[in-house]
Amino acid sequence: MSVIYDRVALIGLGLIASSMFWAMKRAGLAGEVTGYARSAETRDVAREIGLCDRVCDSAAEACKGADLVVLCVPVGAMEQVACDIAPVLKPGATVSDVGSVKKAVIDAVGPHLPAGVHFVPAHPLAGTEHSGPRSGFAELFDNRWTLIVPQDGSAREAVAKVEALWQGMGAHTEEMDAEHHDLVLAVTSHAPHLIAYTMVGVADDLRRVTDSEVIKYSAAGFRDFTRIAASDPTMWRDVFLNNKDATLEILGRFTEELFALQRAIRTGDGEHLHAYFTRTRAIRRSIIEAGQDTDAPDFGRGKRDG
């Protein structure tokens, strides 16, 4: 693969940025990659493990001369970073991000970017329960989707280059508008995360069942929830605060359905339960057929770095 950008700057050096770095290096997509993280400790780790060709001590320094700047910080920190880097952005440069919500990020970042800079928000649908600079790996985006949310006035060429970068890192890409993105993600990611966090919290609270029992006997079901509920707290706080409306809408629907199933349990309506569980099983099959998971016991992850 050939170089797409001569100079890329990654702002924020967690799971996504570090995976992007290794994926860009794997495919030779970028000339020099600079990086910046707010925490000195993170910058030290990055230097130690060779994450980024050059780790800078300010966001502005990292962005100076960059052809592409990717904001990889929690959604709530995007606006401040945009303010910090706006003065140094090169005319014709592209700014992108990897935030899990799009409308709030666009509202927070867009107004600060100077004319002549292209803004192409993006969201890779990939992650693990781990965070920080050491958690990244080149294969994270392979065969996963990255949603691209072009803005009115984004030059087509700038959008096409961002898509080419993600494809070069292994992802499929699709364009979507911000509002629809936020609704789709509320269903497929944000509401499930809040629900998992809630269930794990309930288990922890319940004094009639000891913590050690919850931990020892956490078979399928709860154990999967704990994995989801171990994701980065700051990132997820910002997701919920910034995708408030769609998340609350889905949670409202969820509560309605849950009450209906609870009533079926209470009244002994086995037919209702069986029909419901049969329908959800069919959805699982569709996901496997779509290649977004496997039905092997290791979920197709055996090839990764475990």
Place this chain on the structure above:
Amino acid sequence: MSVIYDRVALIGLGLIASSMFWAMKRAGLAGEVTGYARSAETRDVAREIGLCDRVCDSAAEACKGADLVVLCVPVGAMEQVACDIAPVLKPGATVSDVGSVKKAVIDAVGPHLPAGVHFVPAHPLAGTEHSGPRSGFAELFDNRWTLIVPQDGSAREAVAKVEALWQGMGAHTEEMDAEHHDLVLAVTSHAPHLIAYTMVGVADDLRRVTDSEVIKYSAAGFRDFTRIAASDPTMWRDVFLNNKDATLEILGRFTEELFALQRAIRTGDGEHLHAYFTRTRAIRRSIIEAGQDTDAPDFGRGKRDG
């Protein structure tokens, strides 16, 4: 390992029974293993793949002369099976089961067993999203817990043999009373399953997000829920109908907490969300430290038959 039972009968030939068969064979724990399934198709598959030394055409035939009978049918089918086999049970034989709820199974099965037969209910905390005779594998129980629920009047020797069998199949064992078992499982398994079923159903219902979007973009979170929500519908219908009180209690607690988090989102209380998510992350660490999951990306499943 040496033979623990000369004759074992497995009634019901799904994921758990077939895994038990392969695990007993792996360690040489049983002389002859007979099997029975209500469906002729399942019996044919069992004969084809060599599941059980002898597949019988009635439960009574399979149980004749058995030293240990293990009921591996859905919880709602246990009572009928107990009635069918009671007349042929050998004096001194042990009857066990693998049901996910214990109080209801004990109430359903116990009264039908003749005097002189030992009843030692058990519950292996292991499973996958798959079901049926082809889905079993010898390693399913390795390093997992099996809870043993001895009854008043169970001979200690009979209990000890059931525990030895499970340990021989790779499991850790612990004794627990039926009511506490049902509460612990409501927290760690039953409520999480109902919640996952609900969320997957909501996604399927939501017409503003297409099915194909839900399927394509089912990143971490929803994808894990669909795996949980793909478990056997009949088994789970019976679990909820037979562990009604504990499941409804936990779901009540869950709804309370969910409403509190929803309010924190609505009012923008980021501190509350962050503190909650930090606490649930700590629980995940405890589970990994307890050896009931790994933090490798493949969840330690790489060694299995995927």
